[in-house]
Amino acid sequence: MASIPARKHTAGRRSANPDIDIISNRYKIGHQEKTEMDHQHHKATAAATFWKSRDFNPVSGSFYNPDKEEYFHKQRQAIENMHASNSVDRLPSSIKNSEGMKRNILSSTQVSADPQLQNSTLRSSMERSQQERAAAMSSLSERRTMNRCTAERQKDTHSYGHGYNILNTKTFVGRNAASKAELRGPARKSLWDKLEDSVNN
Numbered sequence: 001m002a003s004i005p006a007r008k009h010t011a012g013r014r015s016a017n018p019d020i021d022i023i024s025n026r027y028k029i030g031h032q033e034k035t036e037m038d039h040q041h042h043k044a045t046a047a048a049t050f051w052k053s054r055d056f057n058p059v060s061g062s063f064y065n066p067d068k069e070e071y072f073h074k075q076r077q078a079i080e081n082m083h084a085s086n087s088v089d090r091l092p093s094s095i096k097n098s099e100g101m102k103r104n105i106l107s108s109t110q111v112s113a114d115p116q117l118q119n120s121t122l123r124s125s126m127e128r129s130q131q132e133r134a135a136a137m138s139s140l141s142e143r144r145t146m147n148r149c150t151a152e153r154q155k156d157t158h159s160y161g162h163g164y165n166i167l168n169t170k171t172f173v174g175r176n177a178a179s180k181a182e183l184r185g186p187a188r189k190s191l192w193d194k195l196e197d198s199v200n201n
Helices: 031-053 066-081 116-147 151-157 191-200
Strands: none
């Protein structure tokens, strides 16, 4: 873009010796030369104002300045070459540092050499051991609960001599009787079985 030419300073109308005649609206000296300089100055100022507000042509879809159009295409090409290269970095830390991002779940091979992978592997083994320990404690608690009530006591409590199944309204006796729930409590051991258990233990 061409620079705006400097305008020649002249004495204004309010000066003691004005350079322009207010009657004829002409310069007293060098009117043609000064008028041409003013015209070039106004033209350059209008062009600078135009380029500031009208940088892009919406009809052709391109910049008015060919240098800026070429620079735009170069920038777009650089962005396309780097497209999705930082997609993983933009993910949350909980996903970016997860084990699924560090290891291929299909082949179980390590994808990244990040030292955090060792911590994630150790964390997985610790979580697995905690789950196994919790399952064992739950099974032990269930066995202790069932051992508090013997099979004989459950038979007396749930004799099914009367009543009906609240789900299908069928009685527990007679034809087409509803099935009875299995007793979960342990059977009472005989004295001989208790003696064998004490010897084996």
